[in-house]
Amino acid sequence: MNAPTPHQHLAPVIAQREVPAALIAALQHRFGANCSTAQVIREQHGRDESAFTTVPPPAAVVFAESTQDVSDAIRLAAQYQVPVIPFGVGSSLEGHLLAVQGGISVDVSRMNKVLSINAEDLTVTVQPGVTRKQLNEEIKSTGLFFPIDPGADASIGGMSATRASGTNAVRYGTMRENVLALEVVTASGEVIRTGTRAKKSAAGYDLTRLMVGSEGTLGLMTEITLRIYPLPEAVSAAICSFPSIEAAVRTTIATIQMGVPIARVELLDANTIRMVNAYAKLGLNEAPMLLMEFHGSPAGVKEQAETLQELAAEFGGQSFEWATTPEERTRLWTARHNAYFAAIQSKPGCRAISTDTCVPISKLADCLLESIDEADATGLPYFLVGHVGDGNFHFGYLIDPNNPVECATAEELNHKLVTRALALGGTCTGEHGIGLHKMDFLRAETGEGAVDMMRTIKRALDPHNIMNPGKIFSL
Numbered sequence: 525m526n527a528p529t530p531h532q533h534l535a536p537v538i539a540q541r542e543v544p545a546a547l548i549a550a551l552q553h554r555f556g557a558n559c560s561t562a563q564v565i566r567e568q569h570g571r572d573e574s575a576f577t578t579v580p581p582p583a584a585v586v587f588a589e590s591t592q593d594v595s596d597a598i599r600l601a602a603q604y605q606v607p608v609i610p611f612g613v614g615s616s617l618e619g620h621l622l623a624v625q626g627g628i629s630v631d632v633s634r635m636n637k638v639l640s641i642n643a644e645d646l647t648v649t650v651q652p653g654v655t656r657k658q659l660n661e662e663i664k665s666t667g668l669f670f671p672i673d674p675g676a677d678a679s680i681g682g683m684s685a686t687r688a689s690g691t692n693a694v695r696y697g698t699m700r701e702n703v704l705a706l707e708v709v710t711a712s713g714e715v716i717r718t719g720t721r722a723k724k725s726a727a728g729y730d731l732t733r734l735m736v737g738s739e740g741t742l743g744l745m746t747e748i749t750l751r752i753y754p755l756p757e758a759v760s761a762a763i764c765s766f767p768s769i770e771a772a773v774r775t776t777i778a779t780i781q782m783g784v785p786i787a788r789v790e791l792l793d794a795n796t797i798r799m800v801n802a803y804a805k806l807g808l809n810e811a812p813m814l815l816m817e818f819h820g821s822p823a824g825v826k827e828q829a830e831t832l833q834e835l836a837a838e839f840g841g842q843s844f845e846w847a848t849t850p851e852e853r854t855r856l857w858t859a860r861h862n863a864y865f866a867a868i869q870s871k872p873g874c875r876a877i878s879t880d881t882c883v884p885i886s887k888l889a890d891c892l893l894e895s896i897d898e899a900d901a902t903g904l905p906y907f908l909v910g911h912v913g914d915g916n917f918h919f920g921y922l923i924d925p926n927n928p929v930e931c932a933t934a935e936e937l938n939h940k941l942v943t944r945a946l947a948l949g950g951t952c953t954g955e956h957g958i959g960l961h962k963m964d965f966l967r968a969e970t971g972e973g974a975v976d977m978m979r980t981i982k983r984a985l986d987p988h989n990i991m992n993p994g995k996i997f998s999l
Contacts, residue, residue: 594789638658
């Protein structure tokens with residue numbers, strides 16, 4: 525497998541396409557004040573949470589407020605064969621929204637309406653700019669909730685485009701399982717619909733699954749129909765400290781293999797706890813920790829919690845702390861949700877090179893422990909968190925983006941980790957997507973034949989390569 529070059533994350537070198545003045549004029553005529561060429565707006569839409577730092581911003585930003593707006597913007601861009609890059613809230617980690625070939629950004633954050641709630645069918649239809657927290661706030665009066673929680677308050681459109689998952693995936697699955705239907709604007713500006721609100725369908729190609737995870741390279745989603753779930757009757761959260769990472773991981777493996785229906789189980793290493801304590805003044809025990817949550821009936825939750833506590837004790841788990849009220853649970857989950865920002869603040873001026881491997885649960889300990897040893901040997905600061913219930917974990921290597929030695933070290937560690945995960949039957953990305961950073965890893969994981977098939981689909985649906993070009997694979 526070819527490793528990314530040490531400076532790849534600093535300046536991807538891809539030819540910029542010219543954005544004609546005539547296109548900018550046409551966009552301004554159509555959208556008026558909703559089309560901006562202001563430098564500060566363009567720069568805001570030319571950055572995400574990835575470590576890529578020197579990509580030029582888009583030439584213009586269109587603030588779409590309807591499906592018709594998206595269609596008109598794409599039709600105009602297609603007329604001039606200019607790239608279109610979707611933008612939600614900018615929380616992606618792999619450079620998905622960067623204008624690596626130039627073009628225009630289409631911001632859908634104003635398309636933020638919950639269009640319909642079908643409580644009897646356990647479905648909801650939303651526009652792409654709705655965020656997960658907004659969605660749950662709007663449907664909580666129905667006694668239902670949307671469980672996918674990637675940590676950041678990401679937009680539903682972005683979560684669908686990257687096939688996100690997060691802390692609840694061990695019980696509720698990922699966006700792949702929870703998106704039922706879509707309205708999509710294609711590369712020609714045509715509006716199509718995929719899927720239905722029915723629980724299953726055998727009608728032709730599964731275009732919904734094709735679009736979910738396509739990272740904006742095949743079309744721009746303008747309506748999304750999701751599964752939603754009854755709020756559990758009882759919810760309990762707990763944290764438990766362990767003498768080692770291995771003990772925490774072995775506890776997780778035993779829990780999953782015994783079939784305990786745990787809703788969340790997150791791993792934080794001692795480095796992460798230390799950073800979070802400094803950031804949020806939490807005073808947690810600075811040792812490897814599992815953060816768990818149980819959903820169900822009061823009796824079921826109690827049984828699950830007792831089973832896990834017994835398992836944890838076998839591996840040296842101690843200092844259990846329980847929370848049953850929403851306020852107490854929020855306090856415990858603050859540690860996990862603040863991990864990324866706590867880490868960034870622990871080293872002023874740094875960026876995080878984030879890994880995203882996922883392996884079969886039986887191989888989790890082998891993959892994780894060897895990777896920890898490699899990271900410790902370099903002396904490079906890092907944090908480690910993981911949705912370990914489904915075999916997914918993240919190192920965040922903290923680097924000075926202007927230090928070529930640190931950059932090269934982080935890339936080497938990432939390369940070794942992905943190589944190990946693939947050898948164990950895993951994947952280079954459990955939830956963040958390919959974007960810019962993992963294109964070489966995709967080839968290693970799937971093989972050239974599969975990537976060529978993806979290219980064939982891309983060329984068929986987007987013959988002029990205008991939909992978020994330069995992501996997932998090169999043409």
